[in-house]
Amino acid sequence: xxxxxxxxxxxxxxxxxxxxxxxxxxxxxxxxTCFNREYDGCVFGDDTDKTIYSDENFxxxxxxxxxxxxxxxxxxxxxxxDMMDVDTExxxxxxxxxxxxxxxIRKVYGSESVYLxxxxxxxxxxxxxxxxxxxxxxxxxxxxxxxxxxxxxxDKEKIKVLxxxxxxxxx
Ligand SMILES: [Zn+2]
Numbered sequence: 001x002x003x004x005x006x007x008x009x010x011x012x013x014x015x016x017x018x019x020x021x022x023x024x025x026x027x028x029x030x031x032x033t034c035f036n037r038e039y040d041g042c043v044f045g046d047d048t049d050k051t052i053y054s055d056e057n058f059x060x061x062x063x064x065x066x067x068x069x070x071x072x073x074x075x076x077x078x079x080x081x082d083m084m085d086v087d088t089e090x091x092x093x094x095x096x097x098x099x100x101x102x103x104x105i106r107k108v109y110g111s112e113s114v115y116l117x118x119x120x121x122x123x124x125x126x127x128x129x130x131x132x133x134x135x136x137x138x139x140x141x142x143x144x145x146x147x148x149x150x151x152x153x154x155d156k157e158k159i160k161v162l163x164x165x166x167x168x169x170x171x
Pocket of ligand 1: 119
């Protein structure tokens, strides 16, 4: 679907009516994450309640359609197509932050391990890594990267601890 002749307000309406979604926006060179934020959560809804950390370069948030409890993403604020495009000086910091968040997720969610993957693939993206816990009742291995998506269940207590440990005070 070509959106190039539509105004942003018209695109917002189509999103609200669920006639288009993240894929169509991305195909038209529109970042769904930024569009969602600028146009009242019309794509994914208001997701600020899932943010557990942010600074000038990165945002850390719980995934709205997780593969398991504790599924988290760490995203650059800037747009990058994928890992191959990222500013070199951000590579070190995002993995340092990832380590910190992984250790914290393991502690807070009681998982046995936490897996990391990155697979940004689209013309308009924020470079991000996904952190996926692997629990003791789950087999080790790469199947954990494609566990079925589940409903997000908010756990205010855990979010409070995550934010406190990461020193996040909210936007
Ligand atoms: Zn964006």
